[in-house]
Amino acid sequence: MSKIYVLNGPNLNMLGAREPEVYGTMNLADIEAQMRKQAPTVDFVFGQSGSEDQLISWLHQAFEEKADVILNPAAFTHYSYALRDACAMLKGRSKLIEVHISNPHARETFRHNSVISAVATGVIAGFGVDSYLLALQQLTRN
Numbered sequence: 351m352s353k354i355y356v357l358n359g360p361n362l363n364m365l366g367a368r369e370p371e372v373y374g375t376m377n378l379a380d381i382e383a384q385m386r387k388q389a390p391t392v393d394f395v396f397g398q399s400g401s402e403d404q405l406i407s408w409l410h411q412a413f414e415e416k417a418d419v420i421l422n423p424a425a426f427t428h429y430s431y432a433l434r435d436a437c438a439m440l441k442g443r444s445k446l447i448e449v450h451i452s453n454p455h456a457r458e459t460f461r462h463n464s465v466i467s468a469v470a471t472g473v474i475a476g477f478g479v480d481s482y483l484l485a486l487q488q489l490t491r492n
C-alpha cells in the first residue's frame with residue numbers, strides 16, 4: 351500500500367469559514383474524506399499546522415519513509431526557506447506536489463512568488479479543493 355502525506359500550512363484548519371469567496375465552503379475534513387474516497391487503498395497521513403517546525407518534521411518523516419507528499423504550504427509558500435530546504439531533500443527520492451486552492455498568480459503580488467515550486471515535482475493551483483484530488487490522481491496513476 352502506498353503512503354502519501356497530505357500536509358497543510360497555516361490557517362488551512364479554518365477552511366470552510368475562512369474567506370469562503372476565495373477558498374470555498376469545504377473544510378479540511380471534507381477534503382480528507384474526498385481523498386480517501388478517491389484512493390481507498392492509499393495509506394494517508396494528514397497533517398495541518400501553523401508551525402514550520404511541525405511541517406518540517408512531517409517532511410522529514412516522509413523523507414525517511416520515501417513517501418510522496420501533497421503540500422499546501424499556505425503563506426509559507428511565499429517566504430519559508432526552511433520549508434523549501436525540507437522539500438528539496440525529497441527530490442529524486444519521492445514526489446512532492448505543491449497545491450493551492452486559489453490561483454496565487456491571480457492575487458496580490460506577494461503571492462506570485464513561491465520558494466517551494468522550484469523543488470516540487472509539480473504544482474497544481476486554482477482548482478479549489480479539486481487541486482488536492484488532481485494531485486492525488488497524479489500520484490496514484492501507474
Ligand code: DQA
Pocket residue numbers: 360361362422423424425426427449450451452453454461
Ligand atoms: C493558499 C494561497 C496562499 O497564498 C495563502 O497564503 C493560503 C492558501 C491556497 O491554497 O490558495 O493560505 O496556499
